Structures are given as structure tokens and as C-alpha cells.
Amino acid sequence: MNNTTPTLAHALNQAHTLGLARIDAQLLLLHAVGRPDAGRAWLLAHDTDAMDETVHAQFIALCQRRLAGEPVAYLTGRKEFYGLPLQVDARVLDPRPDTETLVDWALEVIAPQTSPRVVDLGTGSGAIALALQSQRADAQVLAVDASADALAVAQANGERLGLPVRFQRGDWLQGVDGLFDAIVSNPPYIASADPHLAALQHEPLQALASGSDGLDDIRTIVAQAPAHLQPGGWLLLEHGYDQSQPVQALLTAQGFDNVQSRTDLAGIARCSGGQWPTVK
Template identity: 90%
Template sequence: MNCSAPTLAQALNQAHTLGLERIDAQLLLLHAVARPDAGRAWLLAHDTDAMDEAAHAQFLALCQRRVAGEPVAYLTGRKEFYGLPLQVDARVLDPRPDTETLVDWALEVVAPLAAPRVVDLGTGSGAIALALQSQRADAKVLAVDASADALAVAQANAQRLGFPVLFQRGDWLQGVDGVFDAIVSNPPYIASADPHLAALTHEPLQALASGADGLEDIRTIVAQAPAHLRPGGWLLLEHGYDQAQAVQALLFAQGFTQVQSRNDLAGIARCTGGQWPVAQTVK
């Protein structure tokens, strides 16, 4: 093969030899040839096109970084979530497709309401808040994060997409005014001693780990939520693959009703929520 001008197909084979997943290699190759929106079908149609030397060098460098564990979204600076092209980098978590389950559920609980008020806690890149706003133009969506860096990423995404999401820096619901029809959050939920954290060194630790059992932040949110939910409002939380039962117990203990869990794309219970009861009228 002519190393100075490999074809796109040859470059993908090189990535495969390095151990990359095919989808990762395709996304990195589209980025390297400055065609990020072209799609994987474009690569197939152009597989005999020659790469220029600079693009090929950039592609191989990106492949090496991916092999070292850096998320594709950080390498390309973009990630699609709920059909929205988001800009992401190492200041925020790489949005996972499974989190779309949480968005679906939130849209379901506010579906009957006009101009629902929703708050997304620990918004990161703004993925959840922006997805909700994209589907409900009438919703009043507030996005909260303790990290100024994360808020900068989220606000830039909102501005670029033209969505009127409001942003506030804060520690969960502390300092947040008013009541909401839904509180949604994908908070940190990994135990601080979990060996899996070692493989996530490229992502911000404060957005991943939450105390000895991984439930510290969820406990805080569950305790704060009742003061910020209208009667009949919902608290919806994403959590670890083995935490559904523990999160359900926390919600029941706090007085939530209709407590239930939803499965992610792999069929694992990864979202748990409950409804704040409507006050019963005394006869």
C-alpha cells in the first residue's frame, strides 16, 4: 500500500489493526477528513478516495488516543444526543445513549401539562435539558450544575442550537427558587473505590463518583426534592446498574408514591423515579 496516500478503506483497516471498534474508527475518520456530518454511508461511497498526508497523520494520532481510552466525543468535540449535535470536551461527561431513557420518561410525565417547569440537575453538556426543550418548546427548562466549566459548555450548546434553556450554578437544588413539575438528574453514582473508575480517567471525576456506596448525591437530591416539586410532580433519576432497589427505597422513605424503575437500552433498570403525592382533601 502507498503509505503516503492511503485510501479511506485502507485507513479504516489500519484502525482495525490498532484494535478500534469499527464505529469509533468511522467517526474519527469522518472528523479527520473534515466531513463530520457526511455519515458512514459517505465513507462507503468514497472508500477508494485517497487521504492527504496531514489528514492521515491526524487520523492515526486520534486512533492512538482512542486506544488509550479517550472517548470519541472528546476527540471529535461532538456527540449526538436525542438527535441533537452537541459540542463536548473533557469539562463534561460524554453523554450516553442510555440517558435518552430518562428524557423519554420526563417527556411522558409532563406530556399532559401546558408550559411545564422542569429542572435538570448536574446538566453537564446540557444534553438532558436541551433534549427536553427540543421536544417541548413551551417548557420552562432550568439547567443546574456546580461546575462553571460544565455550564460554559452547556450554555454554548444552548446558544448554538437556539434553545431558551436557563442556567444556574448551584449544588443540586440548593439556592434554586420555585417548584417544578419534574426534576430530572443523571448525577454521579459510582462508589469512590469502584475499580471501574480507573478506566474513566479522561472524564471529570466529580461527575462520576459519589461517596462510599455511590449514592451520596442521590440521597441529597431525594431529600431536597420535595420542597421543589408541585403536588403530583415527579423526581426521575439515572443511577448505576445495580442501584434500582436502593434508590426505590430512598424514594419510598422520603414519601414518594408511584415509585418505579425503567430499563435502559440493554434491558437493565437504570432510571428510578417517584411522584410527590397530591395532598388529600379531608372530608
């Protein structure tokens, strides 16, 4: 083994040799060298920069934790969602880019409203609620989660970003007052026996799994929502890649109109929703 001081380029090559995806290695390296906002272009411009041995050792340790399944967002403590820099850790789900589909749809349905009232159920890091508030300053956004730990993360994100989302601890819509123009949720939707859960062992199980078919929480939300929606209000739900038909069926059976689904970045039906009738 030689004693030459490693450069940033050497470190990235080591990560590649270990089997790490390039984007993951770049994000972890920017974090390790204390330049999380610098971007990949900065790494290219500084690829011959020498690394402190301690920092290099920390980077390799981060790479090994990533290879063991820990999300990059937990290792760096940050994740960008809808243009917002969120702080995240193992108390909350790592926000996925596909969930931006739900935000886009929610912004569409509240577009005609003045000061729309929106509730985000199971807010986790606060990603959806904060994204909606950032795009609609006039909206009254409430974020609900059953986990005090998750709410602590979400509230800290709201305070740091200066966004006036209100936070409430609760089990879905129980204890939530008033009527809303939109109810949005990215609830747990993985079947409890799904083999994919093993790959998500670092994330909070209660935010992922929901009964034998993965639809227990969605059933609860669909049943509770009508009592909390304005006439013409929308319920929008993120769900699994193969759940659009059963979720649409639940919405239709509950009496929702205009039941439909939206696709994610990969073209998979990832969100389904419906509109509560104006006249029943």
C-alpha cells in the first residue's frame, strides 16, 4: 500500500470499486468534505485536491454504510424535495422523487381556490406539506403524524425553511377539525410480508408496511375523508406500483367522483384520487 495522500478523484474511484453508484458516491463525498451544496461540477473542478486522511476514512465508512443499505439521505442528514433542502434521519421515511407527482397533483386541484385548506396525513419529514406551502403562500396547510419523532423532524424543517405549516399529532384524521379542499397522503402501503421490506430495514417500519395487502391505512383514510372534505374537495393518495386499481375501487365504493390515477417519473400509476361530490 502506498503512502500517497488520496485525492477526491481517488476517493470516488475507491467508492466505484466498492460497488457504489456514482451519484451516491458524489453526494457522500461532498458531505464528507463539508461542501454539501457545492454540486457535482465542483467535484470535477477539484478532483486533484488532496483529502485529509481522517476525512478520507470517514468517506470510506459512509460508503460502507451505504452499501449495507442505509439511505444516502440518512448518511448526509439532508434530502432535496421539490426544491426544498430537508433535514432527514432514521425517524422519518427518506422522501422519494416520485412523491413530487402527488405535490404536482395537489397544486392542480387547489389552483382555483383562494386560501385553500390542505391536510397532509402521515407527514413524516414534512416534505409534502412544506412543498405545498412553499408553492402556495396563501394556503392553510396542516401536517399530521402519529409519530412524535416524525413531527419533531417536520417541525424543525418548517422552522428552518420559514414556512408556516401547522403540525398536529394524530392517527390519520382522528381529532382533526374542519373541512379541507384537499387531503393528501403518502401512507404506508407495502404488504407486511413483502420481501422488498428487507431492503428498507433502515427506514421506520410503521411508515412502510400496512397489513397483509398493504392497503389497511389507505382503507382507513378513504373511510374517514368524506367527513373532512368540502363539497368538491379532493382526496389524493400515493400507493404501490400495482395498487392503482384496488385504490380506485375503494374510492369509487366510498362515493368519490372523478376517480383517476397519475403516473410517476417511470410512467407507473403511483397516485390515485377522487373528488367528493358537490351534491350527494
